[in-house]
Amino acid sequence: MEGRAEKKQAEKTRAKAKKGMPHAFGIRHLSPAGAYYVREYLDRADPQLVLIEGPEDFSELIGDLGSEEIEPPVAVMAYTKELPVRTVLYPFAVYSPEYQAILWAKEHGCECRFCDLPSEVFLGLEEERRKKWQKKLEEKQEPCQEPESPVAYVYRRLDELSGDGDNETFWERTMEHAGDVEGYHKGAAEFGRSLRALASGDIPGTEKAAKSGAAREGEEAEGAGGMPDGGEEGRREDGGENAENRIREAYMRRVVARAVKEGTSPEKIVVITGAFHVEGLMGEGKPMTEKEWKKLPRLEAKKTLMPYSYFRLSERSGYGAGNRAPAYYELLWEGLCRQEPDYAARRYLAALAAYQREHGNLVSSAEIIEAMRLSLSLAGLHGGRLPTLRDLRDAAVTCMGHGSFSEVALAVADTEIGTRIGSLPEGVSQTSIQSDFYRRLGELRLERYKSVAAQDLSLDLREKLTVKSQKSAFLDLERSFFLHRLRVLGISFAAIQAVKQERATWAEQWQLRWTPEAEIQIVEAVLKGDTIEQAASFALRERTMGSSGIAGIAAVIEDACDCGMPTSMEYAVSALQGTAVDAVSVTEIAETAGRLSSVLRYGDIRHLDRAPLVPILSQLFLRACLLLAGECACDEGAAKQIAQAVATLHEVSVNHDFLDGERWRRVLFEIAARDDLNTRLSGLAAAILLEAGQMNSEELGCEVQRRLSKGIPAELGAGWFAGLSMKNHYALIARLNLWEKLSEYLVTLDDEEFKRALVFLRRAFADFTSEEKNQIAENLGEIWQVNPSQASEVLNGPVSGEELEMLSGLDDFDFGDI
Structure with missing residues (x-):
């Protein structure tokens, strides 16, 4: 039963709606039913302007997002212009209500914009939170646990109170199976109101609710002039999710007010927003003023579009606004589009069975049929007409996995999460380094490795004499240069593996796997250069300048050689020449000598001038010979490191005739004979x-x-x-x-x-x-x-x-x- 304050607020909202308010359609991000019914709602409302929850400055990318050549999932990412790079990500799947609203607007020639705080403000607010948290840590001098947020509390309570045991299943059974647009619209609005009440402690029918209602009336009577919903100070004092939500809603009201001022009738505006925000937008709050807007923190940012993946959307990857089973949710979307309510259930169980059969596990047709029947029975026990993902999974474990989840675990992961990766057409908004990355992928014939499944790539760096063009003759060498540059930049697309033939100088083994994290790393690298090569050059120079010892500089020389970057190699060699005279540790000398030896022995296949390294290696080797015997007077802990250094130096002496091998043998005889070492x-x-x-x-x-x-x-x-x-x-x-x-x-x-x-x-x-x-x-x-x-x-x-x-x-x- 609603409390008196809630009834009064609801009456005010309904009265205000009659006076000419914009339409608001509450959704959940990545909701198939929301995506399907938002199109029907827009058909009925026939708006002139569609406003979508999302950073307002992303509006310039709506044209690209609506392109027919885009294949979701994709994401819009904002990133800061300075290090450390901070990012804001907004992903879209084909079943995202926001994405379908963008497509509807394009199909009907309707204006469409995002209406939430700009990304630079989101980044600024996040930075303030980070600084505040760091300050708390410094003051307490010990790790402190951040208190549970209101929204986290709400969802935890939903997990405890819902008959299904978790809010994801509750949402699917209640909303994804709503059955019609009115059911979804009203259900989402009520769901949002309940979330707001729980988040603020304003639970209907309680004494606290009445006090909160009286407090709201008092705030309304105090007059204007401050920040909306209690003013800026009120928001700052709250300091959590509720405060940020009020700021966001005030800004969205500002965008609506601006659209009305520009001449769009409120009745011709539809706002597509999270269910939580519907009450805030349609309530009594005032739009954010210009003065308030200017006070908000900001971090200068750029924007880009990037492909995304279902794995990244899944909760297993840690993306908070994702869902557990993006591939399954796509089946729900397809079922709605086909108008076949049980389509997702049938396809889910069939896909599980297909995976099991492909991997040598027998699943009979009878087991599939029994699983379908059992899932419907489980749904009925919870008052549902269609099975949820949890019902389907329980039925599959029982009928196909013989009661053991481990038997179907891999099939479940494949069917629920999937391996789908989005794609962007050439020319769509990207950073310069993204464009260079994809161009190089095409030139080097590596596009087929852009997959979430890890794939092995074997390279033969030798010139291929059986091909006609020089480009084809050195294709694997160019691939090696490119992949090593990615490695130097910390881009996780490629990882080098150990080669079985350890002494084969011409062979490399790589494992390639594309992830959205790799895309983010590419975007972050734009601060180092406009192309992969330029960024790698900057990274190598930065490492050279930051190296405190010769081993670090030698590692840069080795990486520069692997990357096929002679200019970077020359710069590092010059730095090494100036630093080598200060080397005093045999272990550091040995590590450096080992790296330089590797470059001298194998560098010819990469066509780089290695002559300047010869005198440096000779100098370092001589110094090691002079220092080694003295450093062998050590304890067992140091002996392990020196033993490795001795083995490395001996290998170096064997591999290079220009070194003083006779001196090295004398040193070894001395160490072998002495009793004090x-x-x-x-x-x-x-x-x-x-x-x-x-x-x-x-x-x-x-x-x-x-x-x-x-x-x-x-x-x-x-x-x-x-x-x-x-x-x-x-x-x-x-x-x-x-x-x-x-x-x-x-x-x-x-x-x-x-x-x-x-x-x-x-x-x-x-x-x-x-x-x-x-x-x-x-x-x-x-x-x-x-x-x-x-x-x-x-x-x-x-x-x-x-x-x-x-x-x-x-x-x-x-x-x-x-």
Whole structure:
């Protein structure tokens, strides 16, 4: 039962409507029934002007949105002109009421505009909220939870109170199945009124409602001059969604008032807006004044159209104004257009069955029929005449999934969300960098990869000698340049994969997948340049200037080479020359040398001049040789990083004849022989020399005898062996005397020493394969004079409970002073 205040307000609204108010049709964004019935409503109203909720400055794009060549879903995006880029997105599906209203207006030659706050104001309000939230965080010095918004509270209460258990099902059963335009129109208006009452705590029939009504009467009696609905200060104090909604509604009333002043009769204006705002537009509020308008915060912004996807519209992608099942909602739209009420239910179950069959899961016709019958029964239990998505899904799980959702989960995702991506015709409003991106996609024959499904692309960067044109001969190389530029810009359309042939310099493997996020990233990159190449060049130069060390600059050189951008490469090389003299860390030098080596070895296939890198690499390599031995006097934590640096530097020395290889070998011999360095690194140096043929079996035997002796602490001896095993395993396995020495060494250890050694040996043998462990077992079987297969079975067998308990205790073993 309505309270007295609500009755009085409703009477005022109806009286005002009789005096000549614009028509208002309440909708829900992405509502198939709303999209269908809004056309019928417009047919009846026959307006001269259609106003649609949406940023007013988007009106200049309505002509493009109404183009017959556009394929929804698409979105209008506003973005700030300065970093960090802030965005406002307004997506449209074919079943969006706003989109159908735009099409109707175009078909009937009717003027159409958006009427909400301009995008620059939305961005400004969002920035104010962000600053306010940041200030709260700084004041409290700890994360604080934002209070639940009024609208979030309303929908949570709907979930709790609706017989269906969630507001999405409640809306579909009540509104999407409304049956006629009058039912939808009145239902949406009532739904909006109820939302406003709940959001403000103004619940009909309660004491608070009466107080709120009296408060409204008091506000109306106080006179004009302030901000509409309580003035600007009132809005600022509210500070939440209610305050912003009042600002928006005041602005929409301002747009309506302006249209009337320009000569359009109120009765010839139809406003298409969210159901929540109908009461606000048709109520007693006053239009926003010029003074109030000028006080609103703003961030300068640009606009663009972009393709969108059903996945992005779905709630799984995190888009708040989306719906759970965009592909299913399209079926509802098609059913309304066909005037077949049960079309969506039939097509949904048929699509589930088709997906299951395509993927090897049998679904019989009888199961489909039973699922249809069960869904109708479930709808009837809730007082509905048609099944909702929830009814259909429950029926499908029961009849097709045998009671298990996991059996139909993939089919449900495919049928409910779908893979549809919108498209824009060439020439439709886009930023310069978007146009360049799509032009390059066409030139490089990559358009078919513009799909939400990930697709693999293999590239052969070598010149193709069997084709006639130079463009075709280097097509894959140009593709590689383009994809690497996208990678440098952080555009997620392409991700490079590891190539199976690690040493194949001519092969690249990519995975391509288009998402609306990638489109947003492209638009954001316009601040760096008008084309992909210009933006990538700016990004590389920015990274070069921001690099604090030589490794970062070397990474830029490597990326510039991959992108095929010689100018950016020259700039980074120049910066590296000026910075390399300050390098003091062996790990940083090694990382830089590794990157430069990669460019020198593989850069020829990209046709870039690499000669300036040769003296830089020589200089860095010499410095590493001078510093390395001293840095090997370190703890285990640093040893891991230095070990990687040693491996990298050795690979660099092997790959380039112009480097001083003899000096490098002397450094390795020094590290291998010294007792005052980290033993793991000494072992690694010995392993490298052994692998390179610079250390013979006799020298290795002497080193083993020295390192694995009773006088050497267990952890040092085992650490040395762990370093020795970091390189060629087969070279170690083939030397039986090495395993004899290790066996003799372990026998001499007492229990505590053995535990110390075991910690390091476990780590060493963790990198050996099963086959390699079998071969070691064979060696030990021969040493111990037992059957090799028996030794292998014992050594590679399952660990007993007692052994497992002892091993788990090693992680917390007390190493005393080491």
